[in-house]
Amino acid sequence: MKKKIFLITCALSMITVASASASSINLEQKPTEASKNVVPMDVPTGYGAMGWQWPTTVTTLSDPFGWTGRRFHKGIDVLVYKQDVYATADGEVIGVGKYGNGTEYVTIKHDDKAIEPGKTNNNLISRYLHLTKDSQKVSTYQRVSKGQNIAVSGNTGAATGGKDNNYHLHLDINNVAKDLPADNETIDPMLFYPNQLSSFKMDGNASNDKELHLYEDEEHSFDVSMMNHVGKEKFDAWFDNLQPHERTRTAFKQHFNISDQLLNEILKKNDIRKR
Numbered sequence: 596m597k598k599k600i601f602l603i604t605c606a607l608s609m610i611t612v613a614s615a616s617a618s619s620i621n622l623e624q625k626p627t628e629a630s631k632n633v634v635p636m637d638v639p640t641g642y643g644a645m646g647w648q649w650p651t652t653v654t655t656l657s658d659p660f661g662w663t664g665r666r667f668h669k670g671i672d673v674l675v676y677k678q679d680v681y682a683t684a685d686g687e688v689i690g691v692g693k694y695g696n697g698t699e700y701v702t703i704k705h706d707d708k709a710i711e712p713g714k715t716n717n718n719l720i721s722r723y724l725h726l727t728k729d730s731q732k733v734s735t736y737q738r739v740s741k742g743q744n745i746a747v748s749g750n751t752g753a754a755t756g757g758k759d760n761n762y763h764l765h766l767d768i769n770n771v772a773k774d775l776p777a778d779n780e781t782i783d784p785m786l787f788y789p790n791q792l793s794s795f796k797m798d799g800n801a802s803n804d805k806e807l808h809l810y811e812d813e814e815h816s817f818d819v820s821m822m823n824h825v826g827k828e829k830f831d832a833w834f835d836n837l838q839p840h841e842r843t844r845t846a847f848k849q850h851f852n853i854s855d856q857l858l859n860e861i862l863k864k865n866d867i868r869k870r
């Protein structure tokens with residue numbers, strides 16, 4: 596009993612000391628321009644301050660967010676086989692189902708809003724793609740909580756769904772409250788996880804020469820442009836013959852004898868950036 600009282604007294608006096616010194620600092624020191632911009636390393640700001648949850652227990656990425664050559668990857672790919680997928684934050688399910696190419700998905704409209712100027716009225720949207728067929732545990736308009744199990748990851752929408760390859764979870768987040776965001780409307784999901792960055796690693800195979808992720812997304816991508824050029828049958832034959840990490844742009848160009856110049860012409864013709 597005595598010990599407890601002593602501890603409480605200690606704690607109280609520490610708080611008193613802390614608040615006293617804090618207020619005296621405020622009174623005596625006017626912040627300079629430089630000190631105003633100093634942000635402590637362990638205090639997340641912006642999207643990092645929202646406390647979003649990572650969507651799986653795996654932290655290996657096979658493909659980061661952003662440009663690779665002419666292909667813009669709208670989200671991140673987490674190298675995960677079949678595992679529970681968790682809602683990254685509280686919100687409402689606005690989409691559950693299958694895109695035309697077979698990609699099974701869940702889309703959540705979050706309570707958290709975008710922070711970019713002019714977009715602060717927009718709810719943030721997260722999408723989870725390539726889920727195992729019919730594994731979704733939520734339905735449209737349902738409220739979900741951060742960390743709630745919403746589905747199982749998988750490889751749906753890949754060239755030949757059902758094969759034991761191409762398993763990954765694609766997560767993308769946008770700031771325009773859209774189910775199918777344009778390239779420039781997505782946000783790097785890693786901005787939401789600043790305190791966990793040290794635990795993430797990239798898979799070596801995917802780090803320099805990108806894998807072709809056929810039907811990664813609903814809209815036409817680099818991969819679809821190439822398929823249009825060589826024909827679906829030939830493309831599939833090449834694709835199915837290789838392990839995921841072997842399906843690189845370099846390998847594709849060599850196999851079909853496509854020069855950089857021709858590659859650019861194909862992309863121009865298919866105009867992958869037009870929406």
Ligand SMILES: [Zn+2]
Nearest residue numbers: 671672765811
């Ligand atoms: Zn992806």
